[in-house]
Amino acid sequence: MSEEQKREESRPAEPEAARREDAAEARTGGPADARVENAGEEKRDEPAAEGGRETVTAREASGGGSAGTEAGQPAQPQPDAASDQPASAAGAEAEGKAAPAGDGDGARAGDGADAGTGKSGGEAADAGKAAVDPEREAKIRAAQEARAARLAAKAAAGAAAGGAAAGKDAAAAEPKPPSPKQPWLDEAVELLKTEVHPEAVEEATINALSDDMPTIVVKAEHWPAAAKLLRDHEKLGCRYLRNVTGVDYETHMEVVYFVINMETKREYAIKIRTDREHPSVPSAVPVWPGADWPEREIYDLLGIEFPGHPNLRRILMPDDWVGHPLRKDYVPLDPEV
Amino acid sequence: MIRTEELLLNVGPQHPSTHGVLRIVVKLDGEVIKEATPVIGYLHRGTEKLAESLNYTQIIPYTDRMDYLSAMTNNYVLCYAVEKMMGIEVPERAQFLRLIVMELQRIASHLVWWGTYLLDLGALSPFLFAFKDREKIVDLFNELCGARLTYNYMRVGGVKWDAPPGWIDKVRDFIPYMEKQLQDYDRLVTGNEIFLNRVKGIGKYDAETAIAWGLSGVNLRCTGVKWDLRKDEPYCIYDRFEFDVPVGKNGDCYDRYLLRIEEIRQSLRILKQAVEQFPSSGETMGKVPRVIRPPEGETYVRIEAPRGELGCHIVSKGKAEPYRLKFRRPSFNNLQMLPKLLVGETMSNLIAILGGVDIVLGEVDC
Numbered sequence: 001m002s003e004e005q006k007r008e009e010s011r012p013a014e015p016e017a018a019r020r021e022d023a024a025e026a027r028t029g030g031p032a033d034a035r036v037e038n039a040g041e042e043k044r045d046e047p048a049a050e051g052g053r054e055t056v057t058a059r060e061a062s063g064g065g066s067a068g069t070e071a072g073q074p075a076q077p078q079p080d081a082a083s084d085q086p087a088s089a090a091g092a093e094a095e096g097k098a099a100p101a102g103d104g105d106g107a108r109a110g111d112g113a114d115a116g117t118g119k120s121g122g123e124a125a126d127a128g129k130a131a132v133d134p135e136r137e138a139k140i141r142a143a144q145e146a147r148a149a150r151l152a153a154k155a156a157a158g159a160a161a162g163g164a165a166a167g168k169d170a171a172a173a174e175p176k177p178p179s180p181k182q183p184w185l186d187e188a189v190e191l192l193k194t195e196v197h198p199e200a201v202e203e204a205t206i207n208a209l210s211d212d213m214p215t216i217v218v219k220a221e222h223w224p225a226a227a228k229l230l231r232d233h234e235k236l237g238c239r240y241l242r243n244v245t246g247v248d249y250e251t252h253m254e255v256v257y258f259v260i261n262m263e264t265k266r267e268y269a270i271k272i273r274t275d276r277e278h279p280s281v282p283s284a285v286p287v288w289p290g291a292d293w294p295e296r297e298i299y300d301l302l303g304i305e306f307p308g309h310p311n312l313r314r315i316l317m318p319d320d321w322v323g324h325p326l327r328k329d330y331v332p333l334d335p336e337v
Numbered sequence: 338m339i340r341t342e343e344l345l346l347n348v349g350p351q352h353p354s355t356h357g358v359l360r361i362v363v364k365l366d367g368e369v370i371k372e373a374t375p376v377i378g379y380l381h382r383g384t385e386k387l388a389e390s391l392n393y394t395q396i397i398p399y400t401d402r403m404d405y406l407s408a409m410t411n412n413y414v415l416c417y418a419v420e421k422m423m424g425i426e427v428p429e430r431a432q433f434l435r436l437i438v439m440e441l442q443r444i445a446s447h448l449v450w451w452g453t454y455l456l457d458l459g460a461l462s463p464f465l466f467a468f469k470d471r472e473k474i475v476d477l478f479n480e481l482c483g484a485r486l487t488y489n490y491m492r493v494g495g496v497k498w499d500a501p502p503g504w505i506d507k508v509r510d511f512i513p514y515m516e517k518q519l520q521d522y523d524r525l526v527t528g529n530e531i532f533l534n535r536v537k538g539i540g541k542y543d544a545e546t547a548i549a550w551g552l553s554g555v556n557l558r559c560t561g562v563k564w565d566l567r568k569d570e571p572y573c574i575y576d577r578f579e580f581d582v583p584v585g586k587n588g589d590c591y592d593r594y595l596l597r598i599e600e601i602r603q604s605l606r607i608l609k610q611a612v613e614q615f616p617s618s619g620e621t622m623g624k625v626p627r628v629i630r631p632p633e634g635e636t637y638v639r640i641e642a643p644r645g646e647l648g649c650h651i652v653s654k655g656k657a658e659p660y661r662l663k664f665r666r667p668s669f670n671n672l673q674m675l676p677k678l679l680v681g682e683t684m685s686n687l688i689a690i691l692g693g694v695d696i697v698l699g700e701v702d703c
Contacts, residue, residue, distance in 0.1 A: 209422050210636040241551050243637065243665040245650045256650070258637055262548070262564055269637065290551025293673040301385070316378040316702060325386050326661075 179206045184266050185214035191233060192218065196225045207269065215269045220281055223272050224308070227287040230259055230268065237261040238268060241288035246298035248328045253279040253304055257291070274304065283309035301326040343371065350379050354457045354688045357698025359672075363679070363687070370687065373679040375672060380702035388662040393419050393493055393629045396662065401487035403666060404700040406449050409435075409442040409478075410642040412491035414664075417572060418638045418649040419493045422631035430619035431495035432574045437508060437611050438478065438490065439573070440604040444515065445474040446643035447597045454594070454692040455526060458535050463526055470518050473511055480504060494625035509612045512605050519601060527598070536590035540678050540690035543588055550674045553667050554645025555600070556694060559585035559592040566641035573640075577614075578607045590693035597695075600643075628657050644668050644695055666703055668696040 189204045200222035207213040218226045230238045238259035245256045253274050260267035272281045283306035284291040295306045296315040303324035306312055314321065322333040344365040349355040358379035364372040384403060388396045393415070400411035413435060420427060427435075452467030475485045482490040482498050490497055526532055544560040557564055565582040567575040583599040585592030631653040639648040645667030652661040671694050678690050 207635065209632070209634040210638075211421075213637065239548050242553075242639065242646060243648045243650065243663075245637075245661070245663040245665075247652055247661045258648075258650075262562070262569075265569065288551065289549050290670060290673065293669060297669075314378075316381040318378070325383060 179208070179212040181212045181214050182206060184268070185216070188214065188216060188230070188236060188268060191229060191236065192216070192222075192226055195229050195233070197222045200226055202273070210269070213267065213269050215271065217271045217273060220272050220274055223270075223284075224282045224286070226270070227257075227284050230270070231287050236266065236268075237263070238266070239288075241284065241290050244284075244291055244294035244298065246302040246304055246326070248276070248302055248326060250276075250328050252276060253302065255281045255298060255304060257284060259288075279304040280307060281305070282307055283312075285309050300324070303327060341367070348687065350376075354692065355698075356453065356692070356696060357701075359696070359698055359701070361675075361679075361687070361691070363684070365684065368683045368685075370679050370682050370684065373676045373687070375675055377672070377698070377701050380698050382703070384703050385662055385664065388659055390658060392657040393631075393659070396659075397491065398487065398489045400664075401489055402699055403664060403703055404446075404642065404644065404647070404668065404697045405486055406697050407442050407446045407643050408486065408488050409438045409490060410640060410647055412488065413439060413573070414638060414640050414642075414647050414649045416491045416493045417640065418636055418651050419629060419631055421638055422634065422636050422651065422653060423493075423629070425494050425625055426623050427495055428620040428623050430499070430616045431621045431623070433611055433615050434496050434500060434621065435491060436573050436575070437608060437615075438481070438488075440608050440611070441474050441477060441508070441511075443604045443643045444601050445471045447601050448474075450597060450643075450695045451522070451594075454695075455532070457688050457692045458532065460526065460529075460532070463522070466518070466522065466525070470515065473514070477504070477507060477511065480507075492622065492625075493629050495620070495622035499621045505612055505615050508608065512609050512612070515601070515605055519598065522598065527595075533591065535685075535689050536594060536693070538587070539590045539682075539686055540593075540693050541587065541589045542674070542678065546674075547588070550677075551670050552645070552674065553670065554641070554643070554695075555593050555596045556645060556671050558582070559596055560588035561586050566639055566646060570639070572638070575607075578610045580604075580607050590689055593693045593695075630655060630657050631659075639665065642667055644697065644700070645671060664703060666700040668694075668698075668700040669703070672696050672701055 185204055185206060189201050192200045197219075200219055201216055202219055203217040205215050207215045230236050238261045240260050240262050241257060242260055243256075243258040245258075247254045247256065253276055255272050255274070257270045257272075258267065259270065274281050279302070281304055283295055285295065285306075286308060292309070292311070293315060295309055296312060298304050299306060299309075299312050300314040300316050301324055313319070317325070323330050346363050346365055347360060348363060349360040350358040355361070360376040360379070362374045362376060363370050382402070384399050387399060391399075396415060397412055400415050401408040403411050419425075448467040448471040452464040452471075455463040478488055478490075479485050480501060481504060482488045484490075542560065544562050547557045547560045547562065553564070561584050563582050563584050566572070567580075568582055580603045583596050583603065585596055631651065633653055633655040635650065635652040637648060637650045639646050641647075646665065647667055648663075648665030650661075650663040650665065651659050654660045675691065675694065679687055682690065
């Protein structure tokens with residue numbers, strides 16, 4: 001992160017505008033905790049004369065509008081279909097979230113809806129304020145622009161690190177010094193290609209956000225052989241499986257195995273992607289018995305099948321539970337439960 | 338005519354020795370276990386699912402309720418993950434406070450284990466000793482953050498409350514007191530004939546098995562594997578302090594017992610240094626944006642909790658809420674080897690072995 005960004009991050013410059021904006025944004029996210037804290041601060045900082053219901057509404061709506069438009073912002077620089085979200089969808093999401101923030105308070109619920117509709121809502125509210133305070137508006141706008149620019153920059157950095165397809169372009173645009181863990185990655189990829197299958201590796205990246213974790217996407221059909229290689233090859237020797245995570249990316253599912261060689265501290269994150277309709281990843285239990293419960297947990301909560309698992313049953317949810325709760329499209333069978 | 342048949346027995350879910358709501362279905366041939374199947378999920382609250390609709394600060398109290406005997410380390414792992422993603426610097430004083438509470442927490446957690454384990458094995462008085470001494474730590478936490486069990490103490494970028502005046506002195510006074518108590522503990526229990534018969538050579542496994550099953554913490558170190566994330570992958574400011582990582586060699590319940598006692602000693606050693614070096618003034622919160630939005634991407638961080646490797650895997654889409662949040666809970670991974678350990682053992686050893694694993698069901702079920 002550049003020096004300038006850091007300064008932005010700490011943002012002493014625009015305390016008032018930024019705080020309001022954040023307050024409104026925090027509300028669109030519906031966080032009870034943050035709201036309490038913010039509310040306390042606002043009460044302390046603002047004279048009572050200004051605190052009419054009307055003004056609060058206007059401010060919230062304008063702030064919320066910015067949240068709606070901004071949410072779409074970071075997605076724009078990335079052409080990657082997997083992570084790209086059209087601005088309209090993001091706006092809709094903000095809308096959906098704004099509504100529950102209403103708390104059953106009529107006026108507030110109205111604000112939520114306004115906030116969600118984005119710019120138009122914001123403008124209407126601004127008009128309602130009768131443009132008495134152009135200076136403040138300018139400040140708010142400046143803060144919004146700065147934030148949008150920062151988010152865009154962050155998204156680009158995140159994409160570069162996160163290993164999205166778009167990340168490669170970004171990385172190519174601004175060359176960084178290679179990570180000290182790059183040789184580990186290259187070596188493992190080379191071995192997987194020569195010993196397992198020339199096309200076993202789909203993607204290989206260094207994840208800068210996770211201490212330069214070498215991350216390899218392995219094709220599902222080559223995973224059992226790749227796992228054996230990772231554990232048994234003298235150069236790799238990753239005998240310890242420390243964690244298994246399943247993620248539903250909405251376009252596909254992913255299972256991540258974190259393995260490490262305890263002597264050399266060489267570690268990898270191995271990802272296996274699978275489609276969402278019939279998610280299935282060969283089990284790693286034959287290689288690491290410790291994958292037993294973690295895989296059962298993923299099956300239980302995400303519905304990913306693990307062929308080759310000795311005892312693939314639900315583990316946390318009851319046996320007769322319908323659906324897999326951590327899937328993004330999960331709808332409870334009985335909302336009362 | 339005498340007839341024998343297999344007996345199917347439910348141990349738990351409501352049984353003191355299961356330390357929570359764990360059920361073990363055992364198939365018994367007389368006194369010998371033929372098969373054991375742990376049934377978990379009674380305490381599943383869907384923390385990971387709930388987290389997907391909360392912002393990061395709101396998730397912190399939920400982490401308190403995972404391993405409720407070690408809420409401080411749970412707080413820490415989440416804050417640490419977010420700080421790593423956002424590149425937030427934590428001020429010196431906050432780092433020290435974090436380290437001090439985490440080490441106090443480790444001692445408190447091991448004390449609960451020590452007391453309840455011996456209670457499981459039939460010794461009542463150690464339980465009273467352990468809880469009396471743990472109470473001192475709980476009081477310290479209470480004074481620091483107003484809670485005795487679920488602290489909600491840490492925040493992304495620092496800690497919520499600075500130490501009140503005189504608090505550090507109280508920690509300093511606690512260290513020699515606890516050292517003296519540990520000697521009493523040893524005199525009271527460690528050499529006891531009955532105790533030794535219950536734990537020596539019981540629940541044995543070797544290093545290879547422990548690694549293959551992904552065990553961590555004392556359950557791994559008791560086999561001689563020197564693997565402590567405070568040393569091997571230092572986080573917070575652990576690299577500034579001198580301490581040893583005790584390892585066992587037999588991999589039995591007795592080694593696990595000795596290791597936990599020794600870990601209390603090492604934690605006291607860390608605390609002693611931390612209290613001496615504690616900065617006299619300074620901030621307790623770093624520069625953190627009001628809305629915490631880690632950049633798009635993912636991270637996996639791990640720390641050495643009292644029960645082993647506690648990991649936090651965040652997948653962020655650049656929003657205020659995590660897209661996916663996964664906790665690697667040490668109890669969950671440590672417990673899965675239990676069926677393998679129990680086959681061929683007697684019912685009374687079931688209690689000794691299960692207790693030796695040191696599980697917290699809030700964490701197993703999450």
